Amino acid sequence: MSLKRRDFIRNLLIGGASVPVLSACGGGGGGGEPAPTPAPGGGETGNTPDTPDAPRTLRFIAVGDTGSGGQGQYQVAAAMEAVVAERGCDLVLLTGDNIYEAGVTAVDDPQFLEKFEYPYQNLDLPFFLCLGNHDCASTVFGGGSDNQRGDYQVLYHYSRERYSNKWHMPARFYSQAFDTSRDTPFLELFVVDSNPLTSFYLDHNEDFNWTHYGYPQQTWMKRAVNKSQAHWKIAMSHVPYRSNGKHGNAGDLDAHLRWLFNNPDADGLRYKAFLEECFADRADLLLTGHDHSLQWLQPARAMGRTELIVSGAGAKTDDFKDATRNPVRYQNDSDYGFVWVELNEDSMTTVFYQVSPEDGSVRIGHQATRAKPVTAQVLEPA
Amino acid sequence: MKRREFLTRSATAGLSLGVLSACGGGGGSNAGGDDRPDRPDGTPNAPEMPAYDGPDPFQHGVASGDPLANQVILWTRITAAPLDEIPVVVEVARDPAFASPVYQGVGYARSQNDFTVKLDPLLPDPETTYFYRFHSLGFTSPVGRTRTAPAPGARVDHLRLAVMSCSNLPHGWFNAYGRVARRADLDAVLHLGDYLYEYAQGEYNDPDLAALRPVDPPHEIITLEDYRRRYACYRRDPDLRECHRQHPFICVWDDHEIANDAWMHGAENHNEGEGDFAERKRAAVRAYYEWMPIRMGFPDRAMRIYRRFDYGDLLTLMMLDTRLIGRDEQVSSPSAARDRDRQLLGQDQREWLFEQLEYSRGRGARWHLIGQQVMLAPLTLGTLPDMPNWDLGGGAQLNYDQWDGYETSRRALLGRIEAMALDNTVVLTGDIHSSWAMDLSSDPGNALVYNRFTGEGSLAVEFVTPAVTSPAAPTQGLSDLARAALVPLNPHLKWVDLFHRGYLVLDLTAEHCKADWFHLDTVSEPDDSEFFARSYLTRDGRNRVERASQPSAPKADAPPLAPSTQGIKP
Numbered sequence: 036m037s038l039k040r041r042d043f044i045r046n047l048l049i050g051g052a053s054v055p056v057l058s059a060c061g062g063g064g065g066g067g068e069p070a071p072t073p074a075p076g077g078g079e080t081g082n083t084p085d086t087p088d089a090p091r092t093l094r095f096i097a098v099g100d101t102g103s104g105g106q107g108q109y110q111v112a113a114a115m116e117a118v119v120a121e122r123g124c125d126l127v128l129l130t131g132d133n134i135y136e137a138g139v140t141a142v143d144d145p146q147f148l149e150k151f152e153y154p155y156q157n158l159d160l161p162f163f164l165c166l167g168n169h170d171c172a173s174t175v176f177g178g179g180s181d182n183q184r185g186d187y188q189v190l191y192h193y194s195r196e197r198y199s200n201k202w203h204m205p206a207r208f209y210s211q212a213f214d215t216s217r218d219t220p221f222l223e224l225f226v227v228d229s230n231p232l233t234s235f236y237l238d239h240n241e242d243f244n245w246t247h248y249g250y251p252q253q254t255w256m257k258r259a260v261n262k263s264q265a266h267w268k269i270a271m272s273h274v275p276y277r278s279n280g281k282h283g284n285a286g287d288l289d290a291h292l293r294w295l296f297n298n299p300d301a302d303g304l305r306y307k308a309f310l311e312e313c314f315a316d317r318a319d320l321l322l323t324g325h326d327h328s329l330q331w332l333q334p335a336r337a338m339g340r341t342e343l344i345v346s347g348a349g350a351k352t353d354d355f356k357d358a359t360r361n362p363v364r365y366q367n368d369s370d371y372g373f374v375w376v377e378l379n380e381d382s383m384t385t386v387f388y389q390v391s392p393e394d395g396s397v398r399i400g401h402q403a404t405r406a407k408p409v410t411a412q413v414l415e416p417a
Numbered sequence: 418m419k420r421r422e423f424l425t426r427s428a429t430a431g432l433s434l435g436v437l438s439a440c441g442g443g444g445g446s447n448a449g450g451d452d453r454p455d456r457p458d459g460t461p462n463a464p465e466m467p468a469y470d471g472p473d474p475f476q477h478g479v480a481s482g483d484p485l486a487n488q489v490i491l492w493t494r495i496t497a498a499p500l501d502e503i504p505v506v507v508e509v510a511r512d513p514a515f516a517s518p519v520y521q522g523v524g525y526a527r528s529q530n531d532f533t534v535k536l537d538p539l540l541p542d543p544e545t546t547y548f549y550r551f552h553s554l555g556f557t558s559p560v561g562r563t564r565t566a567p568a569p570g571a572r573v574d575h576l577r578l579a580v581m582s583c584s585n586l587p588h589g590w591f592n593a594y595g596r597v598a599r600r601a602d603l604d605a606v607l608h609l610g611d612y613l614y615e616y617a618q619g620e621y622n623d624p625d626l627a628a629l630r631p632v633d634p635p636h637e638i639i640t641l642e643d644y645r646r647r648y649a650c651y652r653r654d655p656d657l658r659e660c661h662r663q664h665p666f667i668c669v670w671d672d673h674e675i676a677n678d679a680w681m682h683g684a685e686n687h688n689e690g691e692g693d694f695a696e697r698k699r700a701a702v703r704a705y706y707e708w709m710p711i712r713m714g715f716p717d718r719a720m721r722i723y724r725r726f727d728y729g730d731l732l733t734l735m736m737l738d739t740r741l742i743g744r745d746e747q748v749s750s751p752s753a754a755r756d757r758d759r760q761l762l763g764q765d766q767r768e769w770l771f772e773q774l775e776y777s778r779g780r781g782a783r784w785h786l787i788g789q790q791v792m793l794a795p796l797t798l799g800t801l802p803d804m805p806n807w808d809l810g811g812g813a814q815l816n817y818d819q820w821d822g823y824e825t826s827r828r829a830l831l832g833r834i835e836a837m838a839l840d841n842t843v844v845l846t847g848d849i850h851s852s853w854a855m856d857l858s859s860d861p862g863n864a865l866v867y868n869r870f871t872g873e874g875s876l877a878v879e880f881v882t883p884a885v886t887s888p889a890a891p892t893q894g895l896s897d898l899a900r901a902a903l904v905p906l907n908p909h910l911k912w913v914d915l916f917h918r919g920y921l922v923l924d925l926t927a928e929h930c931k932a933d934w935f936h937l938d939t940v941s942e943p944d945d946s947e948f949f950a951r952s953y954l955t956r957d958g959r960n961r962v963e964r965a966s967q968p969s970a971p972k973a974d975a976p977p978l979a980p981s982t983q984g985i986k987p
Contacts, residue, residue, distance in 0.1 A: 245836035254775075286825075287757045293806040301806055302757070304825065305832050312768060337764050
């Protein structure tokens with residue numbers, strides 16, 4: 036029986052009672068961090084036992100490079116509120132650079148309030164965050180040479196004094212399952228800490244070099260993805276696999292600025308292999324930020340069918356460096372914005388929202404519904 | 418891909434579960450029990466031999482290769498035109514007199530495979546020397562000797578491998594093969610390619626030997642028939658035949674098995690007048706599988722020869738293809754060599770290799786051996802610090818056909834070894850007709866990364882085996898001169914000899930991986946002598962070479978060589 040028909044009959048039987056759900060969050064943090072506390076999940080209903088086969092749905096917003104605390108961030112936050120009200124949303128994914136320009140230096144750093152809590156005050160949703168280069172930087176340049184600083188963002192997740200319970204970063208790199216009401220989670224999110232792998236400047240703390248951090252992270256991530264039974268698998272990282280913005284493609288990152296850098300890994304050669312080995316044809320979607328624009332790229336050969344989205348326009352915009360470097364489904368470099376995604380059993384609806392830096396007005400830049408990119412490897416018995 | 422690999426493997430393994438597993442498919446049931454295969458009459462399962470009154474059909478000897486714990490490829494060829502579909506019975510025993518047989522099977526020599534026969538029998542014991550022979554048309558082949566690998570989990574104290582490359586028949590006598598044939602204590606012979614050369618008679622040779630060692634066909638080989646004839650020509654050489662007869666080979670091709678400086682879609686020595694390169698490549702690859710004792714692991718991907726061998730807990734051997742499966746075209750400038758889009762291995766092989774390194778460490782293998790073709794370490798006229806952020810550095814490379822021409826691929830491999838903190842990687846190389854011992858550092862020209870005096874900062878080591886016959890420096894004097902210049906200019910380079918032909922013996926124990934170079938006085942005439950040239954080793958966990966004064970002692974309990982046979986040089 037085709038999925039479509041099965042869905043139809045399910046809908047008929049249960050009267051279309053497929054409430055969008057985010058029922059439970061289970062998952063593990065990387066690098067030996069303590070297991071995350073269960074996320075509260077923002078007041079959703081969950082699948083009830085009497086509708087065991089209801090088609091599952093999950094909606095989220097992916098936004099990145101947000102933490103300026105400035106007008107741009109507030110304009111985008113307001114647009115997100117409107118979209119959440121109109122379309123519904125279960126969670127927000129934040130693709131890094133959560134706190135500009137140089138991260139936080141304490142768990143009670145007021146920047147948590149100024150650049151996260153206040154701007155998103157009216158969004159009662161869990162945010163799942165990944166670390167960006169600015170979160171691990173010691174200068175405004177975002178050189179990423181102070182990875183230790185990122186630990187404060189993890190500690191904030193566990194802080195009892197935090198302003199709200201929205202901030203979710205149980206570890207520097209981690210995975211998180213969503214809607215675990217059935218045998219297999221509907222979605223599992225895999226969050227990469229890309230800064231130690233690609234920073235402009237060397238972090239002299241040996242704990243963050245490739246031997247002690249990069250490769251163990253890669254090994255952990257690969258195993259986590261391979262053992263995941265989740266229906267949807269989404270990877271999130273800060274530095275793009277491909278981008279038409281100024282930072283460019285992994286393997287040749289920052290081709291025009293790199294001569295200023297001293298980290299021999301600044302071109303992302305090993306990072307590129309990391310993403311390919313962990314996520315190619317395994318994750319349905321790789322979400323990144325770093326370049327301050329919206330891009331939905333055509334799949335790359337070395338990444339298989341995995342879809343590539345850059346969403347880094349949450350507070351800033353930057354012009355493309357080479358708008359034709361990679362073929363795209365859609366791209367925009369003149370507006371702020373974010374992407375709203377709805378995951379269904381066998382399809383994904385993607386709506387890119389552009390927010391005008393002039394007046395904060397919101398418009399849809401692109402929307403599409405596509406089949407689930409990566410089909411499950413393991414078939415259920417008939 | 419994973420799943421397909423699994424299915425292919427099961428299918429391949431399944432073939433050999435039966436007693437019979439004939440190469441090229443098909444084949445009837447086996448001759449079993451006490452039936453004497455050379456007297457088929459009266460034994461219902463034995464194949465029926467066609468009438469034949471010609472000369473000995475075993476013109477090209479016997480060979481074995483690709484040993485696994487319970488399998489090894491057995492090979493021979495039948496020369497008995499105009500017959501086709503000729504049954505060939507193989508016997509395998511624990512002793513050269515065949516008093517304790519362990520296997521009998523039937524293969525068929527068919528015109529579609531150039532009358533070559535390959536079987537992949539299931540054998541009872543790992544780490545065991547077996548003797549085999551073929552029967553066909555009333556004749557019996559010379560007795561071959563082979564050896565299974567230790568079981569992957571077995572404890573292994575000592576392994577010895579000969580490493581060889583670059584055997585151009587018209588450049589000299591195969592004295593090196595003759596010497597290796599007599600080493601009874603080898604577990605296998607690794608051949609790193611340039612097993613034969615594609616050139617026409619007189620094009621690349623020692624002119625003094627042109628008449629004595631002519632090649633067939635006399636023209637450059639391009640078609641399937643050409644490649645087959647060239648293999649047949651080489652396999653008539655008694656030293657090469659004897660070496661195959663005594664040892665299992667583990668082979669990979671380099672460029673000359675196809676054409677000089679081959680890459681994925683072309684070769685330096687291929688022009689449009691010679692037709693479609695893809696067709697030539699297919700012909701060369703087909704003849705390779707027909708004539709070499711290699712297992713076709715992926716029947717739907719014949720082009721894939723990169724593969725792995727587990728030798729107990731002592732060694733994982735990864736054989737690579739740096740030629741055909743993923744190599745982008747060679748370039749000729751340092752900046753082009755740094756082009757980040759160019760690859761030497763191709764993505765699939767690179768990911769496979771990285772997985773094998775992790776697998777090898779995970780299963781607790783002491784040594785991770787990478788057998789491949791072209792030099793991994795830089796060869797420069799002055800190694801400079803590498804500055805990937807400036808797309809500069811490394812120094813003035815001399816040969817862009819080796820890893821120097823694929824800077825990104827080398828950085829990815831060494832970067833992975835560094836990231837893994839992987840100890841005990843050893844790279845084996847051929848191709849360059851000379852002997853080298855080198856440290857492998859990600860940045861050998863940078864004194865902050867690599868200390869040339871202590872080897873501090875080295876990630877792995879590389880040993881390069883000389884040619885069987887193909888020449889490098891024309892005189893010892895020029896070789897010494899080159900060494901005097903190259904060693905100071907290349908801090909990671911500890912020793913080079915550009916003059917002598919020969920081979921190396923790799924001696925592996927839990928404490929060391931040691932390369933003993935044996936050189937020949939001459940290849941200009943048949944000669945039995947060799948001399949110990951040099952020895953370098955890397956100790957467990959050190960990842961850098963150091964000189965040793967003596968070659969390793971042979972194994973004490975080496976199994977006997979296969980007895981000599983009429984027509985084969987003892």
